[in-house]
Amino acid sequence: MAHTTLSAARTAWQVGAHSAVELCEASLAAIADQDPVLGAFTEVTADRALSRAAAIDRDREAWAHQPLAGVPVAIKDNLCTAEVRTTASSRILETFVPPYTATAVAKLEAAGAIIIGKTNCDEFAMGSSTENSAFRVTRNPWATDRIPGGSSGGSAVAVASGMAPLALGSDTGGSIRQPAALCGIVGLKPTYGRVSRYGLIAFASSLDQVGPLTWTVADAALALSVIAGGDAADATSAPHPVPDYTVGLTGNARGLRIGVPRDLLNGEGVDADVATHVQQALETLKARGASIVDIALPTAAAAIPTYYLVATAEASSNLARYDGVRYGFRAPAEGRDTLRAMYCRTRERGFGAEVKRRIMLGTYVLSAGYYDAYYLKAQQVRTLIRRDYERAFEQVDLVAMPTSPTPAFRIGERIADPVQMYLADIFTVSANLSGLPAISVPCGFSTEGLPIGLQLTGRHFDEATLLRAADAYERDANWSVHRPPHVGARTHA
Amino acid sequence: MPAVFSRAEIARIAALAHLELGEHEVELFADQLGDILGYANQLQPIDTTGVPPTSSVVIEDEGERADAVVPSVDREIALANAPDASLEVGLFRVPRVIG
Numbered sequence: 191m192a193h194t195t196l197s198a199a200r201t202a203w204q205v206g207a208h209s210a211v212e213l214c215e216a217s218l219a220a221i222a223d224q225d226p227v228l229g230a231f232t233e234v235t236a237d238r239a240l241s242r243a244a245a246i247d248r249d250r251e252a253w254a255h256q257p258l259a260g261v262p263v264a265i266k267d268n269l270c271t272a273e274v275r276t277t278a279s280s281r282i283l284e285t286f287v288p289p290y291t292a293t294a295v296a297k298l299e300a301a302g303a304i305i306i307g308k309t310n311c312d313e314f315a316m317g318s319s320t321e322n323s324a325f326r327v328t329r330n331p332w333a334t335d336r337i338p339g340g341s342s343g344g345s346a347v348a349v350a351s352g353m354a355p356l357a358l359g360s361d362t363g364g365s366i367r368q369p370a371a372l373c374g375i376v377g378l379k380p381t382y383g384r385v386s387r388y389g390l391i392a393f394a395s396s397l398d399q400v401g402p403l404t405w406t407v408a409d410a411a412l413a414l415s416v417i418a419g420g421d422a423a424d425a426t427s428a429p430h431p432v433p434d435y436t437v438g439l440t441g442n443a444r445g446l447r448i449g450v451p452r453d454l455l456n457g458e459g460v461d462a463d464v465a466t467h468v469q470q471a472l473e474t475l476k477a478r479g480a481s482i483v484d485i486a487l488p489t490a491a492a493a494i495p496t497y498y499l500v501a502t503a504e505a506s507s508n509l510a511r512y513d514g515v516r517y518g519f520r521a522p523a524e525g526r527d528t529l530r531a532m533y534c535r536t537r538e539r540g541f542g543a544e545v546k547r548r549i550m551l552g553t554y555v556l557s558a559g560y561y562d563a564y565y566l567k568a569q570q571v572r573t574l575i576r577r578d579y580e581r582a583f584e585q586v587d588l589v590a591m592p593t594s595p596t597p598a599f600r601i602g603e604r605i606a607d608p609v610q611m612y613l614a615d616i617f618t619v620s621a622n623l624s625g626l627p628a629i630s631v632p633c634g635f636s637t638e639g640l641p642i643g644l645q646l647t648g649r650h651f652d653e654a655t656l657l658r659a660a661d662a663y664e665r666d667a668n669w670s671v672h673r674p675p676h677v678g679a680r681t682h683a
Numbered sequence: 684m685p686a687v688f689s690r691a692e693i694a695r696i697a698a699l700a701h702l703e704l705g706e707h708e709v710e711l712f713a714d715q716l717g718d719i720l721g722y723a724n725q726l727q728p729i730d731t732t733g734v735p736p737t738s739s740v741v742i743e744d745e746g747e748r749a750d751a752v753v754p755s756v757d758r759e760i761a762l763a764n765a766p767d768a769s770l771e772v773g774l775f776r777v778p779r780v781i782g
Contacts, residue, residue, distance in 0.1 A: 285764075286764055287763070287764065289756050289760045289761065289763070289764075290756070382740045382741070383741060396738065396739050396740060422748060426739075426741050429746075489729070492725060492726055492729060494722075495722060495723040495724075495725055495726050496726065498719065498723065499723055499726075506700060510701070513701070514766055515765070515766075515775050515777055516761075516764070516765055516775055517764035517765060517766075518764070518766070519766065520766035520767065523778065526779075527778040528778060528779075528780075529777050529778050529779075529780050530701070531703075531778075532777065532778050533701045534701050534702060534703035535703050537700075537701050537702050537703075538702055538703040538704065538705075541702075543708075543711075546702055546704070546708070546712075547712060547715060547716070549700050549702065550693075550696050550697065550700055550702070550712055550716060551716055551719060551720075553696050553699050553700040554696050554716065554720075557696070557699060563727075564720075564723065566736055567726050567727070567729075567731060568723075568726060569736030569737055569738055570731035570734040570735070570736050570737075571726050571729055571731060572736070572737040573731075573734050573735055573736060573737045574729070574731070574734060576737060576740070607718075608715055608718070608719060609718050609719060609722050612719075612722075623737075623740075624740060625740030625741075
């Protein structure tokens with residue numbers, strides 16, 4: 191029962207095949223069995239979940255028309271949950287219990303979903319492997335010596351291994367799409383502003399966006415319909431009405447023009463299996479009625495340095511708030527401490543290496559004498575990248591690329607070399623820099639049996655077309671029937 | 684563009700960032716920040732003459748909202764996560780700043 195889609199789980203509750211308590215118990219059992227090995231969760235909220243499930247079961251009438259009634263969900267631990275510890279996988283927030291709930295999470299709960307736990311991530315969502323968590327290692331269920339991707343690695347593993355049918359993640363440079371690709375599931379980064387960022391612990395505010403990780407495209411559409419919408423608490427959220435994104439999933443890609451940036455695809459560092467499977471996926475879409483067009487995104491090759499200058503600058507500013515005064519960790523006093531010494535020691539001990547590295551880089555590129563050469567330059571190149579996409583979307587409806595240049599790499603393989611790690615984001619960061627919606631959908635397996643993801647990018651606020659194409663592809667290819675081998679504590683005992 | 688950092692430069696940036704780095708980290712970050720910025724230097728040849736910077740991709744402005752007073756977090760709740768707070772007075776406590 192734990193191995194079920196979001197749509198199947200909610201139907202099971204609606205028709206009375208399973209109670210919400212049973213659905214929660216199945217999730218909790220899967221977590222108890224597999225999570226000692228996989229490490230997807232930083233906290234499991236079993237009591238809270240079961241009591242909420244019982245309340246929903248008791249009052250079926252009131253919940254009958256809610257789209258996600260009774261369904262267990264996992265939440266990335268950088269989304270605030272009132273009364274439930276929220277750490278962003280950082281020592282500096284190890285004891286933080288937020289006074290409020292993130293809007294996207296509150297919308298899920300209002301729709302009847304039940305939070306089963308908080309998922310592990312790279313500290314403050316900074317990373318592509320989940321290895322930067324201060325608390326635990328998260329393993330890829332397809333090969334447990336491999337990383338699950340990141341930064342929403344725990345969310346991806348929770349869904350891929352059947353511990354929850356839906357998880358929320360956040361995506362600043364690929365943090366939903368890349369782990370989804372590496373774990374063989376669907377990950378959607380909505381248009382900037384489509385989902386409220388209120389209660390999302392800020393990393394880079396002009397790039398961050400909340401989105402779903404699911405088994406199927408239809409489930410991503412269902413989840414987006416629930417979490418999208420304007421929010422008075424987030425001035426950057428968009429007021430557009432929210433359609434029912436599941437309605438347009440016709441299985442038909444007829445008439446869609448899909449652009450392929452060949453130069454990028456043929457660039458160095460793209461794994462041969464990845465290139466082959468993405469090409470096959472394009473053939474499938476063609477057979478479903480889409481036309482495939484070569485396009486040029488000349489500045490996209492510069493997306494990684496642009497991203498790492500813009501994102502670290504914003505991070506250095508956003509993370510200035512962690513100073514040991516209002517919340518979180520404070521380093522113990524030493525002698526007659528000054529306020530400044532307390533700040534510096536607290537931050538030194540509270541942050542991990544990657545976070546400090548990014549704060550340092552961001553501080554440098556914003557500092558006097560270097561601002562124009564680095565930060566301003568990156569913002570100007572960002573404009574050129576946006577224009578590349580604007581020009582492309584005059585010709586095509588979607589842009590197709592791999593999600594990640596390689597399948598999942600081994601734990602520890604890239605941790606010592608930040609530049610190598612950053613290269614994992616080559617295909618994902620442009621969507622964040624341009625604010626565009628993008629989805630990763632499974633498109634096959636490498637010769638080693640590791641999942642590969644196809645990425646589609648759409649026009650601003652055109653998630654409907656994005657989902658329609660991804661769904662049409664998924665129905666044909668049907669990769670989602672492949673599930674990772676069972677990884678249980680029992681089998682490893 | 685400098686892609687090499689001296690220990691003094693790393694110390695200057697750390698001071699700006701309110702980080703008290705250990706010896707090992709100073710060495711490590713001098714190398715790594717050099718590598719990252721060396722990599723980022725590939726932006727320099729791109730012609731950006733007259734190109735406006737993008738600082739935000741907000742597509743639709745939600746417009747102005749009514750300037751209405753709404754309830755906020757209670758003081759007690761706001762203080763609940765503080766590592767050192769005076770609940771009676773309702774303040775965060777920090778090391779002595781003056782004198």
